[in-house]
Amino acid sequence: MSKILVFGHQNPDTDAIGAAIAFSHLQNELGKTTEAVALGTPSEETQYALDHFGLTAPRVVEAAGAGTDVMLVDHNEFQQSISDIAEVNVLSVVDHHRIANFETANPLYYRAEPVGCTSTIVLKMFKESGVTIPKAIAGMMVSAIISDTLLFKSPTCTDEDVRAAKELATLAEIDLDVYGLEMLKAGTKLSDKSAEVLLDLDAKSFPMADKNVRIAQINTVDLSEVMDRQAELEAAMAETSTANGYDLFILVVTNILDSDSELLVFGEPKEKVEEAFATKLVNNRALLKGVVSRKKQVVPQLTEAFA
Known part of the structure; x- marks a missing residue:
């Protein structure tokens, strides 16, 4: 058997x-x-x-x-x-x-x-x-x-x-x-990893309304270590979105020491992200104070915004 x-x-x-x-x-x-x-x-x-x-x-x-x-x-x-x-x-x-x-x-x-x-x-x-x-x-x-x-x-x-x-x-x-x-x-040793690897370390896909939303999360002790690579990350997000049919790709970069996260958003509709978190994206980014949980503080809010 x-x-x-x-x-x-x-x-x-x-x-x-x-x-x-x-x-x-x-x-x-x-x-x-x-x-x-x-x-x-x-x-x-x-x-x-x-x-x-x-x-x-x-x-x-x-x-x-x-x-x-x-x-x-x-x-x-x-x-x-x-x-x-x-x-x-x-x-x-x-x-x-x-x-x-x-x-x-x-x-x-x-x-x-x-x-x-x-x-x-x-x-x-x-x-x-x-x-x-x-x-x-x-x-x-x-x-x-x-x-x-x-x-x-x-x-x-x-x-x-x-x-x-x-x-x-x-x-x-x-x-x-x-x-x-x-x-x-x-789990926060990130400098030697490519953008493609970073985006795939902890990523899940969620159907929301008629959109395919990809949400990746990276834990770090220094937000700038990741966000300073924005251009590289955006290029990789664009490539993987095209290859896999993601409408919206959201990267959540979480500082495990300060318990805050910064978003980097690629694709559309970006306004749903702004609605979900009552924020404005500046250069496709937004800082979310006190947000650390994709399951409880990201997915439910986005799901409601797409409803």
């Missing part, structure tokens, strides 16, 4: 990979035969966590194969999933995002909770099942929570995420604050 594939979204972040590893382990302990895979290579932040806890990155897959049994974590929207998602058999979903553009032919297990990180939900499932979490997997799970909540600074962070992170940090034998800051900083 072939293995059930467990994976997160395209351009995987630390939660997409960490939750896949953790959920696959849980399912194996409960008698299933699964394999955690990834829809892209790990970011430097994620690789830092994998190396710290002595884990190998899941193999990268582009397609599962028609009829393959799969389990989704940290996403549900088809445009963010595996290329042949419409042809596979989705057995379960564990997620913390909105539900959109998702349907299956067969019944499935679906668990979605409004918390800051999928790994927070997976921790509950381990406890509900009475399954012990190995140290290394606990480490990846707490890394995921640190990443998704920006070490509890994001508005998506809940009390449940904080409690889960503290519990997992104990299991992983780390100092939460010291390790967390080092891991986040590992």
Whole structure:
């Protein structure tokens, strides 16, 4: 019998990979035969966590194969999933995002909770099942929570995420604050990356009205390090928009120390961006004070503006 594939979204972040590893382990302990895979290579932040806890990155897959049994974590929207998602058999979903553009032919297990990180939900499932979490997997799970909540600074962070992170940090034998800051900083080494790579590090597509909106996010400790490359970034945004049919491309550059973000916008309708954030774009840019979360502070506002 072939293995059930467990994976997160395209351009995987630390939660997409960490939750896949953790959920696959849980399912194996409960008698299933699964394999955690990834829809892209790990970011430097994620690789830092994998190396710290002595884990190998899941193999990268582009397609599962028609009829393959799969389990989704940290996403549900088809445009963010595996290329042949419409042809596979989705057995379960564990997620913390909105539900959109998702349907299956067969019944499935679906668990979605409004918390800051999928790994927070997976921790509950381990406890509900009475399954012990190995140290290394606990480490990846707490890394995921640190990443998704920006070490509890994001508005998506809940009390449940904080409690889960503290519990997992104990299991992983780390100092939460010291390790967390080092891991986040590992993901901000950007100077050696091309504009194309920067735009694809953490990017998702969202259908809004009749438009295809691409939203990428980059974490940094210095906004100018990224924004000084505006011309290069705009050229890359234009090229990838033409190649992939994006109407509007929004880059969100987030300072993880100050908890602010700056937008760089390419395409149309730009007025929807201005409406969503009650701002004016100057040279295609706008500073958004206190904005750090794409899920809670960017996507909902844009969705409403396009409605």
